[in-house]
Amino acid sequence: MDLILSALGWIFDPAHWESGSRSPLPIQDRLLEHLRYTAGSLVIAAAIALPLGFYIGHTGRGRQFVISFTGAMRALPTLGLLYFLLMVFGYWLSFDTAPIVGATISFVILAIPSMLAGAYAGLESVDRQTIDAARANGMTEWQILSRVEIPLALPLILGGLRAATLQVIATVTIASYAGLGGLGRIITSGIGLNDYDLILGGALLVTGLALFVDALFALAQRLTATPGLTENHPAARRRTIKRSPRPRAPENA
Amino acid sequence: MIEFESVSKRFEDGTVAVEDFSFVLPSHKTTVFVGSSGCGKTTLLRMINRMIEPSSGRITIDGVDIAGRNKVELRRSIGYVLQAAGLLPHRKVVDNVATVPLLQGVSKTEARGRALDLLDTVGLDRALAKRYPRQLSGGQQQRVGVARALASDPNILLMDEPFGAVDPIVRADLQAELNRLQRELGKTIVFVTHDIDEAFLLADQVVIFRKGGIIAQAGTPAQILAEPADDFVASFIGADKGKRTLHLQQREGDEGLTLVVDGDGRPIGVLRDGTLEPEVPGP
Numbered sequence: 001m002d003l004i005l006s007a008l009g010w011i012f013d014p015a016h017w018e019s020g021s022r023s024p025l026p027i028q029d030r031l032l033e034h035l036r037y038t039a040g041s042l043v044i045a046a047a048i049a050l051p052l053g054f055y056i057g058h059t060g061r062g063r064q065f066v067i068s069f070t071g072a073m074r075a076l077p078t079l080g081l082l083y084f085l086l087m088v089f090g091y092w093l094s095f096d097t098a099p100i101v102g103a104t105i106s107f108v109i110l111a112i113p114s115m116l117a118g119a120y121a122g123l124e125s126v127d128r129q130t131i132d133a134a135r136a137n138g139m140t141e142w143q144i145l146s147r148v149e150i151p152l153a154l155p156l157i158l159g160g161l162r163a164a165t166l167q168v169i170a171t172v173t174i175a176s177y178a179g180l181g182g183l184g185r186i187i188t189s190g191i192g193l194n195d196y197d198l199i200l201g202g203a204l205l206v207t208g209l210a211l212f213v214d215a216l217f218a219l220a221q222r223l224t225a226t227p228g229l230t231e232n233h234p235a236a237r238r239r240t241i242k243r244s245p246r247p248r249a250p251e252n253a
Numbered sequence: 254m255i256e257f258e259s260v261s262k263r264f265e266d267g268t269v270a271v272e273d274f275s276f277v278l279p280s281h282k283t284t285v286f287v288g289s290s291g292c293g294k295t296t297l298l299r300m301i302n303r304m305i306e307p308s309s310g311r312i313t314i315d316g317v318d319i320a321g322r323n324k325v326e327l328r329r330s331i332g333y334v335l336q337a338a339g340l341l342p343h344r345k346v347v348d349n350v351a352t353v354p355l356l357q358g359v360s361k362t363e364a365r366g367r368a369l370d371l372l373d374t375v376g377l378d379r380a381l382a383k384r385y386p387r388q389l390s391g392g393q394q395q396r397v398g399v400a401r402a403l404a405s406d407p408n409i410l411l412m413d414e415p416f417g418a419v420d421p422i423v424r425a426d427l428q429a430e431l432n433r434l435q436r437e438l439g440k441t442i443v444f445v446t447h448d449i450d451e452a453f454l455l456a457d458q459v460v461i462f463r464k465g466g467i468i469a470q471a472g473t474p475a476q477i478l479a480e481p482a483d484d485f486v487a488s489f490i491g492a493d494k495g496k497r498t499l500h501l502q503q504r505e506g507d508e509g510l511t512l513v514v515d516g517d518g519r520p521i522g523v524l525r526d527g528t529l530e531p532e533v534p535g536p
Contacts, residue, residue: 127342129335129336129337129339130339130340130341130342132304132335132339133333133335133338133339133340133341134339134341135304135328136299136302136304136328136333136335136339137328137329137333137352137353137356137401138325138326138327138328138329138356139325139356140325143356148341151343152342152343226342226343227343227385228344228345228385228386228387228388229343229387
C-alpha cells in the first residue's frame with residue numbers, strides 16, 4: 001500500500017509535469033507519445049482490418065482462411081515480434097526510423113485480429129432476411145453494406161475496436177524496448193534506476209489511460225446504440241419516463 | 254403481363270428446382286403459385302425480380318426480356334413482400350415504407366408524406382409511423398411490408414408467403430385486406446403460398462405445382478375445385494377425402510340449427526335462411 005501511495009504521490013507531484021524536466025519526464029510528453037503510437041497503429045490497423053472484415057462479412061468469402069490466419073496472428077508474442085522486426089528493419093532502415101516502423105507494425109499486427117473479428121462477426125450477425133429484403137427492394141450491394149449491414153453491426157464493430165484499443169494501449173508500453181518513448185519509458189528507467197516510484201507510477205499511468213479510453217468507448221457505444229434494436233436504450237427510456245409518470249402499456253397491440 | 258418461356262433452374266449442387274416452365278401471368282390479376290415446400294414456386298417468384306437467375310429460358314415483362322434490364326432498377330420497379338416482412342429494424346416505420354422512393358432519389362419530405370398516405374391505404378394508424386418495427390405486432394409489420402412494396406407505385410407485386418408467420422385470425426384479416434386493396438389498385442400480383450385455401454381465397458388464377466416446378470393444374474379456383482386434373486391435385490385440394498364435399502347435418506340439442514360439415518365430419522358452418530355462415534375462419 002505504501003508503495004502505491006508513494007507512486008501516486010510521484011504521479012501527482014507537479015514537478016514531474018514541468019516541461020523541460022529530466023528524461024523520462026515530463027509525464028505529459030510520455031503520455032502524448034503513448035497516445036500517438038496507439039492512435040497511429042490503430043488507424044493503420046483499422047484501414048486494413050475493417051474493409052477486409054466488411055468484405056468477408058458481406059460476401060462470406062475467405063472466412064475460413066482469415067479465421068485461421070488471425071488466430072495464428074493472435075498467438076504471436078508482440079515483444080518477440082518487435083525484436084525480430086527491429087533486427088530486420090535495422091538492416092535496411094536508418095537508426096532513427098527502424099524502431100518506429102518495427103514497433104508500429106508489431107502493434108498493427110496485435111490490433112488487427114480483434115478488429116477483423118468484430119467487423120466480420122458483426123456483419124454475419126445481421127439477419128439474412130433483412131439483407132435479402134434490402135436487396136429485393138433494389139439496394140445496390142454498396143447500399144446494403146453502408147445502410148443496412150454496417151449500422152446493424154455497429155455494436156460488434158465497436159466492440160472489436162474497443163478490444164483492439166485496450167490491447168494496444170497496454171502493449172505500447174514495450175515501445176521503450178525499441179528505444180522509443182511512451183509511458184513504458186518511465187517504467188524502463190525505473191527498472192534501470194531501481195526506483196519503484198517510477199515503475200509503479202508508470203504502470204498506474206498505463207492502467208489509468210486504458211481505463212479512461214475504455215470508458216470513452218463505453219460512452220460511444222451507448223451513444224451510437226442503434227435505435228430500434230435495443231429495447232431499453234437508455235436515452236429512449238429516460239425520455240419516456242420524463243413525459244409520463246407511469247410506464248406506457250406494452251406497445252405490441 | 255409476365256411471361257415465362259421454357260424457364261429452367263438448376264442449382265450448383267445439381268438440384269433441379271424448375272424444369273422447362275412456360276406460363277403467362279395476365280396483368281392486373283392475382284396469380285397464386287401453390288405447392289408443397291421445395292416445388293420451385295419461390296424460385297419462380299424470385300426470378301421475376303432477378304433475385305435468382307434462370308439457368309435457361311427467358312422471362313419477359315410486357316414483352317421486354319428482364320435479362321437485359323438493370324437488376325437494381327428492375328427490383329425498385331417491382332414491389333416485394335416477404336414472409337417475415339423483412340423490415341429494416343434500425344429505421345422507423347415511415348422510413349421503412351419510404352425505402353424505395355428514397356433510393357430513387359425522391360426528397361425526404363415527399364417520400365415520408367407518401368409513406369404516411371400508404372399507412373392509411375394498408376389500414377395502419379399514422380401514429381405508428383414513428384415506431385420501430387420491433388415495437389409492432391407481426392400483423393402490423395406485415396402491413397408495413399405491404400405498404401413498402403406499394404411505395405414506388407409498382408405495377409407488379411411479388412408476395413412470398415407473406416402471411417405465413419402470423420396467427421390465423423390476423424391472417425384472415427390480412428387476406429381480406431389484400432383482396433380489398435387489389436380491388437382498388439388492380440396490380441399484377443404474384444403470390445406464393447402452400448395454403449390452398451389462401452390460394453382459392455385470393456386468386457384470379459391458381460397454379461398448383463408438383464416437385465420440380467411442374468404445373469399440376471392451372472385455372473380459376475372454381476375450375477380446379479370442380480374438375481381436379483388428376484389424383485395429385487385432388488389430394489392437394491383435399492377433394493379425395495371429401496374435404497370439399499359438404500353435407501348438412503342436424504345434431505341433438507341444436508334446436509333446429511343445421512350444421513354444415515365437410516367429408517371428415519368437421520363442422521364448418523351453420524345453415525341459416527338458406528345461406529352458409531362460416532363459424533370459423535378458413536374453409
